[in-house]
Amino acid sequence: xxxxxxxxxxxxxxxxxxxxxxxxxxxxxxxxxxxxxxxxxxxxxxxxxxxxxxxxxxxxxxxxxxxxxxxxxxxxxxxxxxxxxxxxxxxxxxxxxxxxxxxxxxxxxxxxxxxxxxxxxxxxxxxxxxxxxxxxxxxxxxxxxxxxxxxxxxxxxxxxxxxxxxxxxxxxxxxxxxxxxxxxxxxxxxxxxxxxxxxxxxxxxxxxxxxxxxxxxxxxxxxxxxxxxxxxxxxxxxxxxxxxxxxxxxxxxxxxxxxxxxxxxxxxxxxxxxxxxxxxxxxxxxxxxxxxxxxxxxxxxxxxxxxxxxxxxxxxxxxxxxxxxxxxxxxxxxxxxxxxxxxxxxxxxxxxxxxxxxxxxxxxxxxxxxxxxxxxxxxxxxxxxxxxxxxxxxxxxxxxxxxxxxxxxxxxxxxxxxxxxxxxxxxxxxxxxxxxxxxxxxxxxxxx
Ligand SMILES: Cc1cc2nc3c(=O)[nH]c(=O)nc-3n(C[C@H](O)[C@H](O)[C@H](O)COP(=O)(O)OP(=O)(O)OC[C@H]3O[C@@H](n4cnc5c(N)ncnc54)[C@H](O)[C@@H]3O)c2cc1C
Numbered sequence: 001x002x003x004x005x006x007x008x009x010x011x012x013x014x015x016x017x018x019x020x021x022x023x024x025x026x027x028x029x030x031x032x033x034x035x036x037x038x039x040x041x042x043x044x045x046x047x048x049x050x051x052x053x054x055x056x057x058x059x060x061x062x063x064x065x066x067x068x069x070x071x072x073x074x075x076x077x078x079x080x081x082x083x084x085x086x087x088x089x090x091x092x093x094x095x096x097x098x099x100x101x102x103x104x105x106x107x108x109x110x111x112x113x114x115x116x117x118x119x120x121x122x123x124x125x126x127x128x129x130x131x132x133x134x135x136x137x138x139x140x141x142x143x144x145x146x147x148x149x150x151x152x153x154x155x156x157x158x159x160x161x162x163x164x165x166x167x168x169x170x171x172x173x174x175x176x177x178x179x180x181x182x183x184x185x186x187x188x189x190x191x192x193x194x195x196x197x198x199x200x201x202x203x204x205x206x207x208x209x210x211x212x213x214x215x216x217x218x219x220x221x222x223x224x225x226x227x228x229x230x231x232x233x234x235x236x237x238x239x240x241x242x243x244x245x246x247x248x249x250x251x252x253x254x255x256x257x258x259x260x261x262x263x264x265x266x267x268x269x270x271x272x273x274x275x276x277x278x279x280x281x282x283x284x285x286x287x288x289x290x291x292x293x294x295x296x297x298x299x300x301x302x303x304x305x306x307x308x309x310x311x312x313x314x315x316x317x318x319x320x321x322x323x324x325x326x327x328x329x330x331x332x333x334x335x336x337x338x339x340x341x342x343x344x345x346x347x348x349x350x351x352x353x354x355x356x357x358x359x360x361x362x363x364x365x366x367x368x369x370x371x372x373x374x375x376x377x378x379x380x381x382x383x384x385x386x387x388x389x390x391x392x393x394x395x396x397x398x399x400x401x402x403x404x405x406x407x408x409x410x411x412x413x414x415x416x417x418x419x420x421x422x423x424x425x426x427x428x429x430x431x432x433x434x435x436x437x438x439x440x441x442x443x444x445x446x447x448x
Pocket of ligand 1: 124
């Protein structure tokens with residue numbers, strides 16, 4: 001089928017808009033469809049790890065972080081009781097804290113300024129197929145007229161986010177809700193360490209914060225379980241498990257935000273990527289793969305996927321050969337699995353660790369020792385170290401350290417030390433099974 005587009009992108013969110021902004025200046029003809037192009041207020045995607053910033057810079061899109069009061073972030077701090085530690089990101093790298101909605105509007109504007117991009121206001125409905133069951137485009141309901149229309153393209157990218165409508169035909173994913181995040185904005189708030197991401201470990205469940213503008217701090221509070229918290233449970237959780245552990249310097253802003261009551265609640269998913277290879281379509285972003293947002297790894301994965309997919313697509317002379325497009329899609333799925341495994345495993349493993357009293361204390365003491373272990377761990381968190389061996393090594397060093405530390409304190413702690421090791425194994429095993437291969441971990445050892 002002859003088409004006026006090379007690619008049809010479903011969803012002009014972080015993934016869809018960014019790949020359009022990257023490919024369109026290279027002459028690729030793009031149809032960019034979304035049912036809402038207005039700025040949204042969301043609690044997602046507000047901390048870019050250095051790996052995400054680096055990807056943007058490598059795609060010559062780093063300038064999109066300028067001009068809307070985004071804040072540089074130099075590293076992480078961990079707080080437990082009255083103890084505090086900071087770990088800087090590797091030298092010369094920085095993260096960014098920002099308003100997701102403002103950032104997305106900048107990316108969209110950058111994409112839409114290209115003549116080769118057509119903006120389509122509408123809700124994508126169904127993937128269109130030819131008689132060979134190859135995907136040839138999408139039908140959509142146009143926002144203005146409510147008419148059902150169709151777009152045809154040799155490649156359709158489904159980047160319609162975590163409630164994706166197109167997973168069923170393009171993947172075998174199993175989505176689980178790990179917990180919920182309650183999001184608050186703290187105004188004029190002094191954090192214990194300016195220009196840092198903070199992880200608070202004192203309460204029974206973790207909460208995190210980071211700057212998103214000159215005078216605003218995003219606070220994300222974990223609510224464990226897979227059920228949306230009811231209002232009274234939410235209040236109970238805040239009163240018992242959060243408020244007593246908010247540092248003095250943040251208390252006034254926190255209490256003001258609670259009184260204003262403008263909190264948002266979002267589910268935190270884990271979903272390993274299990275794509276079905278279909279000619280004519282590819283999945284990108286949360287539609288394909290999700291991890292716990294505790295480590296802020298989502299956009300690092302999204303931008304890295306965009307680089308990998310674009311690299312393969314741009315190696316083609318044009319979009320006429322559908323067999324070649326299919327080969328490129330296969331190569332993308334293969335390469336991205338390796339590139340994102342550390343981000344995915346770390347996010348959910350760390351959430352498991354921080355929800356476990358013994359491991360939580362162990363991780364604090366482990367990082368407090370500083371040195372190469374702390375440096376290697378922060379480089380993995382930053383999305384700069386994607387070596388699988390490093391990840392597995394750090395995880396088991398942490399568990400061994402925790403067990404040894406307990407036994408060193410007293411031999412009566414041997415049952416607790418055994419528990420730490422078993423708990424660590426229970427956390428890492430299913431994640432490693434989904435995301436890693438033994439061969440890659442071993443080859444990581446030789447590459448390190
Ligand atoms: C609570 C929380 C906090 C997070 N914090 C961070 C963080 O600090 N740092 C980080 O890196 N990551 C974070 N993430 C993850 C990150 O936000 C996501 O990985 C990222 O936003 C995914 O981008 P996306 O483009 O796939 O989806 P989205 O950004 O959600 O975009 C999907 C787009 O598709 C459109 N759409 C949907 N359905 C249709 C349809 N049928 N037709 C047309 N358009 C459609 C939507 O309107 C939307 O614009 C967080 C996630 C959560 C849940």
